[in-house]
Structures are given as C-alpha cells and as structure tokens.
Amino acid sequence: MSSQLTYPETVIASLRFQFCPMCAARLIRKVIFDDNLPRITCPACGWIQLSSNAVAVVVVARNDQGIAAIFPPGEEGVGLPAGLVEYGEDPAESAVREVLEETGFEAKIVDCLGWIFINRTTWPGPMIQILYEAQITGGQAKGSDEGAAKLIPLDEFPPVAPDRTGSQKAMQAYLEKYKKVETVQNKEIGFKNT
Numbered sequence: 542m543s544s545q546l547t548y549p550e551t552v553i554a555s556l557r558f559q560f561c562p563m564c565a566a567r568l569i570r571k572v573i574f575d576d577n578l579p580r581i582t583c584p585a586c587g588w589i590q591l592s593s594n595a596v597a598v599v600v601v602a603r604n605d606q607g608i609a610a611i612f613p614p615g616e617e618g619v620g621l622p623a624g625l626v627e628y629g630e631d632p633a634e635s636a637v638r639e640v641l642e643e644t645g646f647e648a649k650i651v652d653c654l655g656w657i658f659i660n661r662t663t664w665p666g667p668m669i670q671i672l673y674e675a676q677i678t679g680g681q682a683k684g685s686d687e688g689a690a691k692l693i694p695l696d697e698f699p700p701v702a703p704d705r706t707g708s709q710k711a712m713q714a715y716l717e718k719y720k721k722v723e724t725v726q727n728k729e730i731g732f733k734n735t
C-alpha cells in the first residue's frame with residue numbers, strides 16, 4: 542500500500558493511521574484550525590487525529606529506612622517506581638498505584654517535585670513525566686515484572702539505570718529539595734555553611 546499521508550517525524554509509527562478508525566475511509570491531511578498546522582482528518586465523518594503526549598509518573602517513595610528502589614532485570618542500575626497515567630486517572634493516584642504495584646508499599650503523596658518532557662520516538666511516544674515524593678505508610682517490599690523491590694538508605698543508593706531518565710531526574714529533584722531545606726535550616730539556627 543502506498544501511503545498518501547506524510548506524518549511529521551515526531552509521530553511514532555504506531556500512530557500513523559492511514560484509514561479512519563471510526564468509519565474506515567482513507568484519511569487526508571489538511572489545515573483545520575486557525576493554528577495553520579496540517580492535521581490528519583477523515584473527509585467522510587470528520588474525525589480528527591489529535592495525538593497527545595503520554596503522561597507518566599515517577600515516585601521517590603521513602604520512609605526512615607530509605608527510598609524504594611526497583612531492580613529491573615537486564616538493566617545496569619536501579620529505578621524508581623514509575624508508570625503511565627491511565628486515561629481519566631489523577632496523576633497523584635497513578636503515583637500511589639504504581640508504588641504499590643511495583644514495590645508492595647502503600648504510600649501517600651507529600652510533594653510534587655516537578656515534571657520533565659522526554660521526546661521519545663518509541664512507544665508510547667513523546668512523554669511528560671510528573672515527579673512525586675511520597676511517604677511510605679505501610680505494606681512490605683514485594684517485586685513485580687519490573688524486578689525486585691527494596692528500601693535503600695539514601696547514602697547507599699546505587700546509580701540509577703542510564704535509560705531511566707525520569708528516575709534520574711526525580712532523584713536529582715529530591716536531593717536538591719533537601720539540600721535547600723538543609724541550607725535554610727542551618728542558616729536559621731546559625732550554623733555556618735562552608
């Protein structure tokens with residue numbers, strides 16, 4: 542089949558529809574809105590392809606024994622519990638759910654550490670990852686498909702796996718947050734920061 546449609550390079554292969562998913566007519570590409578961007582649309586039923594960035598969460602889940610790490614098989618380094626936000630799901634709920642699914646710990650969100658954008662060219666495509674900090678409130682370490690899970694004290698925390706950008710950024714944001722808090726506290730009680 543020769544494709545009449547040219548998709549922007551940023552659209553991942555599995556989203557390059559050729560036929561309307563609603564009525565099976567051949568799709569076309571044309572400008573529809575004032576933004577002047579050509580979009581993929583169905584000339585028969587009016588369906589418009591509006592692909593969204595995927596949304597995911599990454600969680601620094603901790604208690605006084607350490608931070609919950611997972612050991613993904615075949616990867617060099619650890620990861621943090623993470624996963625896609627389901628359609629219609631509040632990201633904070635996804636975060637709590639992923640911590641439980643991947644580590645066995647119950648947790649509650651204490652802070653949002655920011656977000657990052659990753660321009661992925663493989664499934665599920667470009668992604669926004671929301672970084673959370675959570676307090677572990679119960680449960681016990683239990684692995685999943687993502688590997689074994691374990692609580693590790695911060696000063697013994699191993700390197701994060703190189704492909705896990707979200708876990709790396711979440712750890713960075715977490716460390717920076719507590720460095721700042723420490724600096725402020727030290728100033729307040731008169732310690733000298735060297």
Ligand SMILES: [Zn+2]
Binds near residue numbers: 561562565584587
């Ligand atoms: Zn259609």
